[in-house]
Amino acid sequence: MKVWLVGMYGAVATTTVAGAVALRKGLTDRTGLVTELDEFNGINEYAPLDDIQFGGHEIRDLTSTLMEATLEHLKLNEHFPLKIFEAIKDDLKCYKAKKGTAINCGSGVAEFKNTETLESEGLTLRQITDRLMRDLEEFADDDTVVINVASTEPVVEFNEEYHSSIEGFERLLDEDRKDLVTASMLYAYAALKLGIPYGNFTPSVGSSLPALKELALKNGVPHAGNDGKTGETYMKTTIAPGFVYRNLKILGWMSYNILGDYDGMVLNHKDNRKSKIISKDSTLYKLLGYNPFTITEINFFPSLVDNKTAFNFIHFEGFLGKKMKLYFIWDGIDAILAAPLVIDIARTLLFAKKKGLSGVIKEMAFFFKNPMDTNEVNTHRQFETLVEWFRKNQ
Numbered sequence: 001m002k003v004w005l006v007g008m009y010g011a012v013a014t015t016t017v018a019g020a021v022a023l024r025k026g027l028t029d030r031t032g033l034v035t036e037l038d039e040f041n042g043i044n045e046y047a048p049l050d051d052i053q054f055g056g057h058e059i060r061d062l063t064s065t066l067m068e069a070t071l072e073h074l075k076l077n078e079h080f081p082l083k084i085f086e087a088i089k090d091d092l093k094c095y096k097a098k099k100g101t102a103i104n105c106g107s108g109v110a111e112f113k114n115t116e117t118l119e120s121e122g123l124t125l126r127q128i129t130d131r132l133m134r135d136l137e138e139f140a141d142d143d144t145v146v147i148n149v150a151s152t153e154p155v156v157e158f159n160e161e162y163h164s165s166i167e168g169f170e171r172l173l174d175e176d177r178k179d180l181v182t183a184s185m186l187y188a189y190a191a192l193k194l195g196i197p198y199g200n201f202t203p204s205v206g207s208s209l210p211a212l213k214e215l216a217l218k219n220g221v222p223h224a225g226n227d228g229k230t231g232e233t234y235m236k237t238t239i240a241p242g243f244v245y246r247n248l249k250i251l252g253w254m255s256y257n258i259l260g261d262y263d264g265m266v267l268n269h270k271d272n273r274k275s276k277i278i279s280k281d282s283t284l285y286k287l288l289g290y291n292p293f294t295i296t297e298i299n300f301f302p303s304l305v306d307n308k309t310a311f312n313f314i315h316f317e318g319f320l321g322k323k324m325k326l327y328f329i330w331d332g333i334d335a336i337l338a339a340p341l342v343i344d345i346a347r348t349l350l351f352a353k354k355k356g357l358s359g360v361i362k363e364m365a366f367f368f369k370n371p372m373d374t375n376e377v378n379t380h381r382q383f384e385t386l387v388e389w390f391r392k393n394q
């Protein structure tokens with residue numbers, strides 16, 4: 001199996017590769033991998049866990065290999081033992097990213113140092129997508145999946161004429177309308193055009209554009225997204241159904257997130273942050289069927305690096321109108337929670353492809369904060385749906 005990571009030198013991507021290599025070498029166990037639960041017995045036949053190969057696109061530090069990128073994150077975060085890094089570092093040197101595009105990725109990404117992009121070579125949109133496709137074609141085989149783990153992009157305004165059909169989107173590329181695309185759309189287009197399954201681990205638009213959904217169906221390719229459900233939202237969508245089952249009324253939910261690292265730095269920019277807040281906020285309405293008062297804040301806290309702390313305060317009402325409170329604090333290591341999920345998403349998409357499924361795989365909602373084409377955000381139901389879907393298609 002091969003996985004192409006968009007944002008290959010980021011914390012999530014490097015931890016995914018390091019984890020896969022460590023697994024291959026027997027340096028770690030399968031803790032954290034959903035697809036290694038008994039419920040998914042048999043998936044290995046379609047998407048084997050051993051020997052996953054990686055490639056990817058990046059826009060910074062392109063002279064280095066994934067080894068240096070991993071070390072950079074490890075020095076900051078100490079998110080896995082140095083002993084493991086020492087044992088895999090030569091393997092990591094074999095992985096080198098190709099130059100990507102950062103069109104309309106927002107002021108957060110524009111601040112990165114040592115960036116190189118295809119558009120800075122003066123290429124048109126068509127030339128950019130051709131280059132992305134060429135890179136993918138050189139790497140891909142029948143068992144390849146693309147996963148977007150690049151920085152979160154700003155929200156884009158929907159354009160009926162160019163975004164709603166594949167004909168419109170192709171025209172947009174031909175007319176070089178750089179004002180109407182973001183990088184994640186271009187990567188998703190490249191993957192789906194080549195018939196490669198695509199997963200969007202970020203809140204960026206990716207393949208959720210109607211035009212690209214049409215392309216996926218036309219080309220018979222499965223895709224899924226958006227925004228990996230790893231930490232605070234996972235807890236939220238696991239806990240909130242408990243209130244629903246007991247018919248307790250949630251009056252207000254405050255979640256205050258602080259995080260460091262590049263992700264935190266990018267999300268500290270208003271335009272980039274908006275996508276994430278929308279992604280987090282829409283969840284409660286879908287769970288409860290009403291909109292309680294919410295405060296959702298995300299702020300950069302440099303010394304935390306890849307640790308994310310989420311303070312949650314839930315005000316709720318019970319029998320006889322009595323108001324009560326729940327407080328919880330989630331203290332997660334982002335990349336450690338995300339990396340196995342990236343592998344799970346890739347394996348599940350490859351399974352879907354081998355079973356001849358195409359379009360949005362909405363049964364994969366369990367993996368995402370803002371799942372496409374379904375309003376089901378209850379973690380318990382999502383898990384049951386995923387297991388049932390797997391059993392039915394196996």
Ligand SMILES: NC(=O)c1ccc[n+]([C@@H]2O[C@H](COP(=O)([O-])OP(=O)(O)OC[C@H]3O[C@@H](n4cnc5c(N)ncnc54)[C@H](O)[C@@H]3O)[C@@H](O)[C@H]2O)c1
Binds near residue numbers: 102149
């Ligand atoms: N638990 C989690 O960590 C988690 C959960 C859900 C979603 N996400 C999302 O996953 C993404 C990655 O998170 P991270 O912590 O690895 O962030 P990161 O900042 O460490 O990594 C992002 C990488 O993407 C690269 N990049 C940015 N724009 C790019 C582009 N247009 N093309 C190619 N590369 C590009 C950056 O240079 C960087 O190396 C973010 O969008 C984040 O919001 C993470």
